[in-house]
Amino acid sequence: MAEKKIVTDDIVENGTVVGDYPTHYERRDMYDAETTRDVADHVASIIQKLGEDPEREGLVKTPERVAKAYQFLTQGYAQDPKAILRQAMFEETYNEIILVKDIEVYSLCEHHMLPFFGKAHVAYIPDGHIVGLSKIPRTVEVFARRLQVQERLTLQIREAIDEVLKPQGAAVVIEAQHLCMMMRGVEKQNSCTTTSAVSGAFRNHSTRDEFMRLVRS
């Protein structure tokens, strides 16, 4: 049997992996040991450069925690949204709007690596195939768990749905607040950015209006 590579959520006894700690995500290898160590080393340097003592009690485990947090927040690079959507596609003749709204989104802005967060509303009109409802928020997650700009995040979700389901049309709206504009920089606490991406039937004004009415209802 091939020797199991040790990852940081493994339970290790005398150098042998004897189990793994439960995580609520499927990816057991999310916290790669080498990546965690390398990123943690850099985080320790950052802490020191910022004038803190990385060895003091409260901070001693911080580099490793941060390294794991960033691996969690960027796990989307290792996930395939199209495979997720294909997992649960069903033939169906329903051909009205299907809207999954108020999907929480947490992402990292690629300019400052600070969070932006809000809600995504995702709709499509099927053309022969519907998809398992949970796969829509899962698709949002895959693209959100990367370094992003809100515009690209919006477009990528719409493109994945179009490419896999080949619907009559797809529409995505994201409303988000950016901590890089709140905690620093321009320091505007109440600004909210809305982005949208539509295709096919949603380019028609009345369909787009119906979508927006459903989102606001």
Ligand SMILES: Nc1nc2c(ncn2[C@@H]2O[C@H](COP(=O)(O)OP(=O)(O)OP(=O)(O)O)[C@@H](O)[C@H]2O)c(=O)[nH]1
């Ligand atoms: N279009 C877009 N811009 C974003 C997003 N997230 C952050 N930004 C912006 O990226 C820009 C980067 O601008 P720079 O001038 O290079 O960086 P900066 O000096 O830190 O800018 P300030 O935030 O204005 O202090 C800022 O205007 C941010 O508000 C996003 O999702 N989409």
Ligand SMILES: [Zn+2]
């Ligand atoms: Zn930013």
